[in-house]
Amino acid sequence: LPKGPAPVAEKELARIDAVALAKEVVSDPQQLWLVDLRDPKSVPPAERIPGTATLPEGTTPAAFAATLPPTRTLVVYAQGDVTALPAGFERFPGEVLVLAGGFDAWKATVLAPPQPPAEPTPALVAEFRMKTALNGYFTGAAAAPPPKLIVKAVAPPAGPKKGGGC
Numbered sequence: 001l002p003k004g005p006a007p008v009a010e011k012e013l014a015r016i017d018a019v020a021l022a023k024e025v026v027s028d029p030q031q032l033w034l035v036d037l038r039d040p041k042s043v044p045p046a047e048r049i050p051g052t053a054t055l056p057e058g059t060t061p062a063a064f065a066a067t068l069p070p071t072r073t074l075v076v077y078a079q080g081d082v083t084a085l086p087a088g089f090e091r092f093p094g095e096v097l098v099l100a101g102g103f104d105a106w107k108a109t110v111l112a113p114p115q116p117p118a119e120p121t122p123a124l125v126a127e128f129r130m131k132t133a134l135n136g137y138f139t140g141a142a143a144a145p146p147p148k149l150i151v152k153a154v155a156p157p158a159g160p161k162k163g164g165g166c
Contacts, residue, residue: 013082013083013084013085013098014095014096014097014098015097015098015099015100016075016097016098016099016100017099017100017101017105017109018099018100018101018105018106018108018109018110019109019110019130019131019134021049021075021099021106022106022109022110022134022137022138023134025049025050025051026134026137029051030072031072031073032051032072032073032074032075033053033065033068033072033073033074033075034049034051034052034053034075034077035052035053035055035061035064035065035074035075035076035077036048036049036052036053036054036055036061036076036077036078036103037061037076037077037078037082037086038078038079038103040054040055047103048103049077049099049103049106050138060086060088061076061086061088061089062086062087062088062089062091063088065088065089065091065092066088066091066092068092068094069094070092070093070094071094072094073094073095073096073097074089074092074094074095074096074097075096075097075098075099076089076096076097076098076099077098077099077102077103077106078102078103079102079103079104080101080102080103080104081098081100081101081102081105082098082099082102085098109131110131110134110135110138111135111138111139112135113132113135113141114128114131114132114135116128
């Protein structure tokens, strides 16, 4: 068995997906603490989720999290998926969420232009519009036009023809 820090078991590893996080960042950014677990020196600001707190020099993410008041939800992320919270996060008394898939999922889901649905339904068109709006918000890209809904004509019921004619 490898020796090393044991994963923290006290906090349940609750996850939030990139689209749900993007909606929260847009609608209520004051309800979130975003903490990037990657080395701040190796990650340019453009490679962070807007609103992410940068760690003060010489501070570990866990020590920084311990200083945050529990009035907001703490969302942590790394480049990929976080499988265990670093030691020290159990001291944060509020809710802790992990960004499912990390920054890679954020890039693929929020920063990449969404693809229109192959077979548009009202629900898929609504989801496409929402993802396009989020993409535009975070990238400044112009929103793509939504796909056209294809409404299939329904033939009237066949029945006996009623009179008329000459």
